[in-house]
Amino acid sequence: MKKNTVRALAVILLAGLALGPGQALAEAKAVKITAIVEHPALDSVRKGVIDELAAQGFKDGDAIAVEFQSAQGDVGIAGQIAQKFVGDGPAVIVPISTPSAQAVAAAAKGRVPVVFSAVTDPVAAKLVPEWKKPGANITGVSDLTPLDKQLDVVKRMVPSLKNLGVPYNPGEANSVVLLNKLKDVAQPKGITIIGAAAPSSNDVLQAGRSLVGKVDAMFVTTDNTVVSALEALVKVGTEAKLPLFAADTASVDRGAVAAVGFDYYDIGRQTGAIVARVLKGEKPGDIPVEGVEKLQLHLNARTAKAMGIALPEDLAKQAAKVVE
Amino acid sequence: MIDVQDIHVRFNAGTALEKHAVQGLSLTIPEGQFVTVIGSNGAGKSTLLNVLAGEVLPTTGRLMIDNQEVTRWPTSRRAGLVARVFQDPLAGTCERLSIEENLALALHRGKRRGLSRALHADQREHLRSRLAVLGLGLEGRMQDRMGLLSGGQRQAVSLVMATLTPPRILLLDEHTAALDPKTAAFIMGLTDRVVAERRLTTLMVTHSMRQALDHGNRTIMLHEGRVVLDVTGHERKGMRVEDLLHMFEKVRGQEVEDDRLLLG
Amino acid sequence: MSLIAFLGAIEIGLMYGLVAIGVYLSFRILDFPDLTVDGSLPLGAAVGATLIVAGVPPVVATLAGGLAGGLAGLVTAWLSVRLGILHLLASILTMIALHSVNLRVMGKPNQPLLGVDTVFTPFESLGLSPYWVTPVVLLGIVAAILLAVNWFLGSELGLAMRATGANARMARAQGIHTGWLTMLGIALSNGLVGMAGALFAQIQGGADITMGVGVIVVGLAAVILGEAIVSPRVIVIALIACVLGSIVYRLTVALALNAGFLGLQAQDLKLVTAVLVVVAMVLPGLRRKYAGSKAVAR
Numbered sequence: 001m002k003k004n005t006v007r008a009l010a011v012i013l014l015a016g017l018a019l020g021p022g023q024a025l026a027e028a029k030a031v032k033i034t035a036i037v038e039h040p041a042l043d044s045v046r047k048g049v050i051d052e053l054a055a056q057g058f059k060d061g062d063a064i065a066v067e068f069q070s071a072q073g074d075v076g077i078a079g080q081i082a083q084k085f086v087g088d089g090p091a092v093i094v095p096i097s098t099p100s101a102q103a104v105a106a107a108a109k110g111r112v113p114v115v116f117s118a119v120t121d122p123v124a125a126k127l128v129p130e131w132k133k134p135g136a137n138i139t140g141v142s143d144l145t146p147l148d149k150q151l152d153v154v155k156r157m158v159p160s161l162k163n164l165g166v167p168y169n170p171g172e173a174n175s176v177v178l179l180n181k182l183k184d185v186a187q188p189k190g191i192t193i194i195g196a197a198a199p200s201s202n203d204v205l206q207a208g209r210s211l212v213g214k215v216d217a218m219f220v221t222t223d224n225t226v227v228s229a230l231e232a233l234v235k236v237g238t239e240a241k242l243p244l245f246a247a248d249t250a251s252v253d254r255g256a257v258a259a260v261g262f263d264y265y266d267i268g269r270q271t272g273a274i275v276a277r278v279l280k281g282e283k284p285g286d287i288p289v290e291g292v293e294k295l296q297l298h299l300n301a302r303t304a305k306a307m308g309i310a311l312p313e314d315l316a317k318q319a320a321k322v323v324e
Numbered sequence: 325m326i327d328v329q330d331i332h333v334r335f336n337a338g339t340a341l342e343k344h345a346v347q348g349l350s351l352t353i354p355e356g357q358f359v360t361v362i363g364s365n366g367a368g369k370s371t372l373l374n375v376l377a378g379e380v381l382p383t384t385g386r387l388m389i390d391n392q393e394v395t396r397w398p399t400s401r402r403a404g405l406v407a408r409v410f411q412d413p414l415a416g417t418c419e420r421l422s423i424e425e426n427l428a429l430a431l432h433r434g435k436r437r438g439l440s441r442a443l444h445a446d447q448r449e450h451l452r453s454r455l456a457v458l459g460l461g462l463e464g465r466m467q468d469r470m471g472l473l474s475g476g477q478r479q480a481v482s483l484v485m486a487t488l489t490p491p492r493i494l495l496l497d498e499h500t501a502a503l504d505p506k507t508a509a510f511i512m513g514l515t516d517r518v519v520a521e522r523r524l525t526t527l528m529v530t531h532s533m534r535q536a537l538d539h540g541n542r543t544i545m546l547h548e549g550r551v552v553l554d555v556t557g558h559e560r561k562g563m564r565v566e567d568l569l570h571m572f573e574k575v576r577g578q579e580v581e582d583d584r585l586l587l588g
Numbered sequence: 589m590s591l592i593a594f595l596g597a598i599e600i601g602l603m604y605g606l607v608a609i610g611v612y613l614s615f616r617i618l619d620f621p622d623l624t625v626d627g628s629l630p631l632g633a634a635v636g637a638t639l640i641v642a643g644v645p646p647v648v649a650t651l652a653g654g655l656a657g658g659l660a661g662l663v664t665a666w667l668s669v670r671l672g673i674l675h676l677l678a679s680i681l682t683m684i685a686l687h688s689v690n691l692r693v694m695g696k697p698n699q700p701l702l703g704v705d706t707v708f709t710p711f712e713s714l715g716l717s718p719y720w721v722t723p724v725v726l727l728g729i730v731a732a733i734l735l736a737v738n739w740f741l742g743s744e745l746g747l748a749m750r751a752t753g754a755n756a757r758m759a760r761a762q763g764i765h766t767g768w769l770t771m772l773g774i775a776l777s778n779g780l781v782g783m784a785g786a787l788f789a790q791i792q793g794g795a796d797i798t799m800g801v802g803v804i805v806v807g808l809a810a811v812i813l814g815e816a817i818v819s820p821r822v823i824v825i826a827l828i829a830c831v832l833g834s835i836v837y838r839l840t841v842a843l844a845l846n847a848g849f850l851g852l853q854a855q856d857l858k859l860v861t862a863v864l865v866v867v868a869m870v871l872p873g874l875r876r877k878y879a880g881s882k883a884v885a886r
Contacts, residue, residue: 007870014864017843017844017846017864038855070857072858073798075796076604077857079600080596080597080842080845086592087590087592088590099698102792103793106702106792107592107596109718125698126703170691171697173697173698173796400760400766403760407761415757415758418750418751421747421751425747429747429759429762432747432763434763438743439743439744440744441742441743442742442746
């Protein structure tokens with residue numbers, strides 16, 4: 001292709017992008033969603049949001065126009081996405097995960113409604129001053145897991161529990177928060193938490209092995225890094241007969257013995273419900289931040305046997321799902 | 325005055341590759357003398373030069389410049405005393421920088437560098453006049469990158485750089501060897517002029533016996549790390565290359581086989 | 589593209605422009621491939637954010653971030669110059685070590701900076717739209733730093749530093765302590781990057797341990813893109829080209845975010861960005877000229 005033809009096409013492309021629509025119809029309310037990275041849990045949050053909105057009458061392409069951008073793990077891009085979204089003048093922005101939420105909060109400067117999701121500790125992240133009445137333009141749903149209930153299940157299935165091993169990524173903000181909260185909750189129960197650092201998913205296997213002989217069971221929080229390498233811990237658990245427990249129910253399908261948790265899809269639907277309220281005119285500042293509501297007990301009978309523990313009858317009856 | 329006292333240089337001492345490059349070399353060069361140094365490959369010429377320049381530290385022995393001991397001084401520390409023109413025109417200049425920037429670097433040699441401007445207007449004028457003398461038209465191209473110059477032009481500039489601030493000793497390291505005969509002759513003419521004008525103490529290493537006799541006022545020949553010949557004054561004046569050869573063979577009892585040495 | 593997105597691209601582009609100047613100093617001036625920046629950017633951010641939250645005035649905290657970055661650079665250069673470790677490896681070692689240091693400084697992987705005073709706060713109360721304040725103030729900061737770096741490179745020490753990178757052996761023969769100058773240069777380079785990190789934390793709403801990933805790539809892309817667009821012959825233009833390249837890169841990201849109507853999806857963002865960078869290089873018709881010309885006196 002001739003040089004000048006290429007140049008001409010280049011100019012047209014750039015002009016199109018610079019001046020072009022970037023966003024659709026004026027009547028449909030714009031709902032902008034972003035996440036720091038694409039990831040099964042975060043993806044199901046998004047699906048939950050869209051499904052809930054559709055269920056409430058806000059269909060994508062009809063009453064609302066949904067746009068999604070992923071920051072591909074890059075904090076700089078997260079910032080530019082936040083700026084683009086704010087500049088588009090949408091009805092609401094839905095950031096999923098803490099770094100995306102912080103970038104959107106910084107760009108919005110109090111002017112655009114923001115409903116975050118999958119942020120473990122929104123107060124520590126300085127998104128809201130308190131849960132009850134956030135007051136400004138930001139509210140959302142936290143994925144803080146019910147650590148209390150989870151520890152109770154672990155103790156029930158491992159009655160001799162004294163030391164609990166927790167592999168985690170010290171570089172993930174949510175994980176560090178959860179580890180500390182776990183220690184607070186465990187102490188009055190007489191359980192000692194022993195953390196094992198895994199800065200990347202490659203390190204998870206080694207972290208798991210380092211806990212063998214030191215702990216009576218392993219526990220995995222909603223740490224993205226560790227959850228992505230769960231199979232490694234299942235292997236350790238089966239080899240060393242060290243039971244593995246998790247905080248989200250999808251992990252039980254993959255091999256954790258039990259989890260009192262939630263499905264990220266349900267968090268998505270909870271978030272979608274709040275978004276619908278904002279679209280109907282409520283101010284985000286008046287809507288309290290919500291925690292996880294729908295909790296389920298999932299059990300995995302097969303791995304329980306492989307890891308050498310018995311499933312108590314009454315628990316099996318309570319469980320929403322038992323994997324054989 | 326340069327005083328080399330019983331210098332030994334051993335490379336890779338204690339291994340199979342040990343080389344005794346310079347073996348007990350002593351040499352005194354009075355101020356203003358122009359010494360030419362010849363010798364076959366491996367005779368120790370480059371090593372001697374590197375010891376004087378500070379790029380090689382001698383195993384034993386002392387080096388005094390104007391009664392100050394500089395034996396273990398690194399190159400950068402003795403740069404105020406020693407100036408060097410390399411054989412490779414690329415090695416002695418910064419290709420990336422401009423002509424005037426290279427000259428400015430030479431201007432500050434041996435001085436403390438601070439935050440004042442690297443090149444003032446009046447300094448530029450001074451540099452321009454020094455370049456004009458060369459007759460190569462470089463004074464009109466002072467902002468051109470050094471890399472644009474030919475080998476001969478670069479050596480000429482290197483020579484100017486070496487003599488901008490007069491050094492205690494000027495080291496010429498086969499500085500015309502990489503040039504064609506015509507350019508080499510031009511550079512040698514320039515060298516003679518500059519050395520004479522500024523009365524510089526000079527040590528020139530050359531591979532050519534012809535060149536060694538035609539320039540300077542003293543010639544030494546190195547062989548196996550030692551001075552085997554040292555002629556000056558009257559004895560040297562009437563010498564021809566064949567005479568030099570005979571003297572060498574007499575001292576060493578061997579025939580000189582190095583073609584470059586004979587034919588150069 | 590909305591005005592906010594445009595100004596936002598300028599803003600982030602200016603901040604990474606500082607990084608590009610730092611990378612220019614190490615890569616181009618000193619010929620020292622320096623990956624430390626992947627660690628010194630978050631270090632500057634961590635120090636700056638932690639100090640601001642502790643009540644230290646934002647300007648002081650930002651400068652402290654720069655100082656911290658400079659120290660990191662000094663470590664790398666020291667490993668290379670004094671211990672003889674290959675420069676690339678030395679920088680990788682420092683970068684790896686900084687991951688732990690940064691976590692220690694913040695005490696956690698993320699330090700939010702929402703709702704606190706930043707270096708931009710005093711200007712926000714002047715009544716201008718906040719979306720203009722940050723880029724304008726940042727422009728002032730970057731311009732001042734650019735001029736300072738240019739002034740330094742024109743001094744005797746600056747010329748000595750350039751000689752160190754151009755021909756170290758010749759530089760030593762001219763009496764230059766190449767070891768000291770390398771340490772000074774790499775410290776300066778990372779000091780700029782550290783300061784950029786501190787500013788970034790204040791713009792983005794927080795310091796995060798993952799901020800540094802890929803910084804060297806973005807910095808290099810900015811330097812090379814700038815050179816392709818502007819073909820600098822003089823140092824000050826070369827420095828401006830670094831900032832320009834950074835801004836152009838960020839504008840292409842902003843444009844790529846608008847490519848939804850082409851049928852492209854979120855995952856295609858980085859591909860689209862790369863294509864647009866090629867477009868940006870083709871447009872001024874300078875790409876061929878750049879490949880042939882090496883006219884810059886660096």
